Amino acid sequence: MKTVLTKDLKDHIGKEVSLKGWIYNIRSSGKLFFLQFRDGYGYTQAIVSEKEVDDKVWKIAGELTMESSVELIGEVSKHPKKEEYELQVKEINVYQIAEEYPISKKDHGPDFLLDNRHLWLRSTKQLAIMRVRNTIINATYEHLNKENFIKVDTPILTPTSCEGTTTLFEVDYFEDDKAYLSQSGQLYLEAATMASNRCFDFGPTFRAEKSKTRRHLTEFWMMDAEAAFVEHEENMKIQEKLILYIVEQVLKNNKTDLEILERDTKALEKIKAPFPRMSHAEAVVKLNKMGSDIKPDEDFGGDDETNLTKGLDSPLFVDLWPRKIKAFYMKQSPDNPDLVLGSDLIAPEGYGEIIGGSQREDDYDILLKSMKDFNLDPKPFQWYLDLRKYGSVPHSGFGYGLERLTGWMCGTQHIRETIAFPRLINRLSP
Amino acid sequence: MKTVLTKDLKDHIGKEVSLKGWIYNIRSSGKLFFLQFRDGYGYTQAIVSEKEVDDKVWKIAGELTMESSVELIGEVSKHPKKEEYELQVKEINVYQIAEEYPISKKDHGPDFLLDNRHLWLRSTKQLAIMRVRNTIINATYEHLNKENFIKVDTPILTPTSCEGTTTLFEVDYFEDDKAYLSQSGQLYLEAATMASNRCFDFGPTFRAEKSKTRRHLTEFWMMDAEAAFVEHEENMKIQEKLILYIVEQVLKNNKTDLEILERDTKALEKIKAPFPRMSHAEAVVKLNKMGSDIKPDEDFGGDDETNLTKGLDSPLFVDLWPRKIKAFYMKQSPDNPDLVLGSDLIAPEGYGEIIGGSQREDDYDILLKSMKDFNLDPKPFQWYLDLRKYGSVPHSGFGYGLERLTGWMCGTQHIRETIAFPRLINRLSP
Numbered sequence: 001m002k003t004v005l006t007k008d009l010k011d012h013i014g015k016e017v018s019l020k021g022w023i024y025n026i027r028s029s030g031k032l033f034f035l036q037f038r039d040g041y042g043y044t045q046a047i048v049s050e051k052e053v054d055d056k057v058w059k060i061a062g063e064l065t066m067e068s069s070v071e072l073i074g075e076v077s078k079h080p081k082k083e084e085y086e087l088q089v090k091e092i093n094v095y096q097i098a099e100e101y102p103i104s105k106k107d108h109g110p111d112f113l114l115d116n117r118h119l120w121l122r123s124t125k126q127l128a129i130m131r132v133r134n135t136i137i138n139a140t141y142e143h144l145n146k147e148n149f150i151k152v153d154t155p156i157l158t159p160t161s162c163e164g165t166t167t168l169f170e171v172d173y174f175e176d177d178k179a180y181l182s183q184s185g186q187l188y189l190e191a192a193t194m195a196s197n198r199c200f201d202f203g204p205t206f207r208a209e210k211s212k213t214r215r216h217l218t219e220f221w222m223m224d225a226e227a228a229f230v231e232h233e234e235n236m237k238i239q240e241k242l243i244l245y246i247v248e249q250v251l252k253n254n255k256t257d258l259e260i261l262e263r264d265t266k267a268l269e270k271i272k273a274p275f276p277r278m279s280h281a282e283a284v285v286k287l288n289k290m291g292s293d294i295k296p297d298e299d300f301g302g303d304d305e306t307n308l309t310k311g312l313d314s315p316l317f318v319d320l321w322p323r324k325i326k327a328f329y330m331k332q333s334p335d336n337p338d339l340v341l342g343s344d345l346i347a348p349e350g351y352g353e354i355i356g357g358s359q360r361e362d363d364y365d366i367l368l369k370s371m372k373d374f375n376l377d378p379k380p381f382q383w384y385l386d387l388r389k390y391g392s393v394p395h396s397g398f399g400y401g402l403e404r405l406t407g408w409m410c411g412t413q414h415i416r417e418t419i420a421f422p423r424l425i426n427r428l429s430p
Numbered sequence: 431m432k433t434v435l436t437k438d439l440k441d442h443i444g445k446e447v448s449l450k451g452w453i454y455n456i457r458s459s460g461k462l463f464f465l466q467f468r469d470g471y472g473y474t475q476a477i478v479s480e481k482e483v484d485d486k487v488w489k490i491a492g493e494l495t496m497e498s499s500v501e502l503i504g505e506v507s508k509h510p511k512k513e514e515y516e517l518q519v520k521e522i523n524v525y526q527i528a529e530e531y532p533i534s535k536k537d538h539g540p541d542f543l544l545d546n547r548h549l550w551l552r553s554t555k556q557l558a559i560m561r562v563r564n565t566i567i568n569a570t571y572e573h574l575n576k577e578n579f580i581k582v583d584t585p586i587l588t589p590t591s592c593e594g595t596t597t598l599f600e601v602d603y604f605e606d607d608k609a610y611l612s613q614s615g616q617l618y619l620e621a622a623t624m625a626s627n628r629c630f631d632f633g634p635t636f637r638a639e640k641s642k643t644r645r646h647l648t649e650f651w652m653m654d655a656e657a658a659f660v661e662h663e664e665n666m667k668i669q670e671k672l673i674l675y676i677v678e679q680v681l682k683n684n685k686t687d688l689e690i691l692e693r694d695t696k697a698l699e700k701i702k703a704p705f706p707r708m709s710h711a712e713a714v715v716k717l718n719k720m721g722s723d724i725k726p727d728e729d730f731g732g733d734d735e736t737n738l739t740k741g742l743d744s745p746l747f748v749d750l751w752p753r754k755i756k757a758f759y760m761k762q763s764p765d766n767p768d769l770v771l772g773s774d775l776i777a778p779e780g781y782g783e784i785i786g787g788s789q790r791e792d793d794y795d796i797l798l799k800s801m802k803d804f805n806l807d808p809k810p811f812q813w814y815l816d817l818r819k820y821g822s823v824p825h826s827g828f829g830y831g832l833e834r835l836t837g838w839m840c841g842t843q844h845i846r847e848t849i850a851f852p853r854l855i856n857r858l859s860p
Contacts, residue, residue, distance in 0.1 A: 003659070005578070005627075020659045021627070022821045040627025040658070041578065069821035098820045118621035118813040119820060127625050134580035141571050148435070148471065150564035153832075155851040156586070156611075156634045157599075157649050159859045169587075171611070172600050174640070174855050181586075181601070188851055191548035191860075195557050197435075197451070197470025203633060204586045210604070219587050228470070229433070229450045383548040383860035390528040390549060391452045391499035402583075420622055421585040425604050429589045430621075430813035 001073060006042035009085035012076045019072045023064050033061045046072050046087040060092045069095035117421055118430050128257035129417055132250055133406045139249035140223055143242055144200050149225055152192040152199040154185025159380060169208045181206035186397060187384050189226040190360060193395055194387055200225040210425060217403060217415055219423040226397035232341035232359040235396035236317055239345055239355050240275050247271050250409050263411040267349060270313035277317040283308055297322045306350040319343035328374040330358040351408035357398025364388035431503060436472035439515035442506045449502045453494050463491045476502050476517040490522045499525035547851055548860050558687035559847055562680055563836045569679035570653055573672055574630050579655055582622040582629040584615025589810060599638045611636035616827060617814050619656040620790060623825055624817055630655040640855060647833060647845055649853040656827035662771035662789040665826035666747055669775055669785050670703050677701050680839050693841040697779060700743035707747040713738055727752045736780040749773035758804040760788040781838035787828025794818035
């Protein structure tokens, strides 16, 4: 008997097949059991009719509980009107009758659900989010490889930090040495890009931030891309193409998942190039007009980001930021050294910043001075400065946070649901 | 002027193009300069002829140093006999004349090279290794997705370890809490596989091992895959297919890189299914016959692995291991509870173990007893035990170490060269 996946049932109408998976709900009406079945690839209803099966199978059907694991054998039929497929059960082979499942239909608090994250992952919405996340990951690899980026894994254990030291996790290394968990692989990618031309990393990053907002995790996944001979304008074009490809792939591969998540897919379908764009100075003027008291040298708050994208279909690039509120490595604007050739890409619908990027300073002396301006000791960065001595070239890069991007695609504001095992200030398990 | 990549020169014969990159070597013969040019995608020779260029360009050519960054404009020509392409230079635009480059043709010691890893990455062999590694990564994503595995990122910060605690890196978490850097995401994947059916992770793992052999890194990348309803035999088939696909993709995409690495590609071309296979007991008998004094309940040493694969074209599966020298979660053989349904896949040519895998114990009581037999406190593993209460199913998985696999494909025994920024017991930088 061929075991098929629920997602392929349409190819087996009228045939007898085996399905292996779990019962996630059960209804009965006297002489019928309606088993709601899941196998990780989709969902289907399996019908056990007292008339059609022998006594042994009917008895087993009566013993099934939520999350019991089974093989169901039966004939596939199509719903007369809808694109839905059912199984008319003939046999049931039980792997395990599950004990009473702790997660029920009733509302559980977030702590209970996070304590049971190993089981909560099985819920339709949580699995849908994982599947969208998977599409984003794969779309990123596919697209970046097509665009000639190779993956270069940057180190997690680092002696220095990229941007400040207050939010670093400290690790005991050998013989009283200390290491810090990486917050960004960017500086390392800049070294690799002088070898490979274009490269990216995609791995976990860490932030020991004592923040409990819905937007913060202590461990989250970042994708950083870096490209030689690319300047500010082209850098934004590369980001735009990547986001368009990701959105296209999510819409194509995750139709059912987005339905489960009740995601307004029209909002995603409307996204198109070119993305709107304004300078930070223009954004401040716009926000002031909307009633905000943001000053010309201030970063945006979450509300500012939401207000700026109101009425926009596509993400918004904000560029030319005040140098003093951005990182030391950003290249100064040739027109105004107080501004940098950096951009934030802000998602519509209030999902906030999804990409940060910039052209990098490629002049040794300016970079060295910049480190001093930002009170950074140049010594541990000597290797990074070296890149400006041996064949420096214009280069740019950007990074996205996978959880925020997943949250945006899925339409969920709870960042903790966009990663399988979230790590928060007060949560390290399971 | 269109900037093209060296790998695409064959499509531009007779045309004028721009190349952007670095000069990695220079020869001159009176009225000619031969510039060895690299752009990260390949290598080409650019010829500057005093006769053909104006004085300004000739003068610039004379000033170029190793690793100077340039745009070269000229006409593409094909070598009359070989599949090689050259550029007849007309113009040179300099980004930067490099200072004297510290890495020369002469032999440098490994410490010097590792101190200059940010520059050493530019060397032809090092970049070739990075490119092969990239192919392995991409082939893994492609193949596993085709086989219905989704990526589920498992946590790096964990409260407990998978296998023992002596080689864990400890991290200061908030408020006097301690976290440990993950050595394997497997247990977490087992939870996810009950939701998604098949899943994999691919991320950094850490081992605080005080070992300085050429096979050890403190930070390295692991790919773990896990599949529901898969038992021991099918588990090995999945591994076999994955390895075959990776080898095929490396041979297809990295021809030039393997040439640069002087890799004997015939050894890779010979690999085919089915892979040879023997039990651990058979392996011990064979080794004893070869003169080894290995005992029936001992793990292999490096020499044992090399001896076992002598004369084999394909990797060797060794399965049915003594339970007491393997991990607690491996399923006991139905024929002999002292053996487990686990397998090691050993690469030919002395490259050692590349995959470890097993069917997992899916019975609650046996697993609990196993933890006690291995002196593990079941309490932090309660969530893992839960998976055997709520719809337990047969399931199996395996993991490969990216650096070892890269070392095998590239034909290098120095594991530290298979990762961009290696972390060793005495090395945290750059």
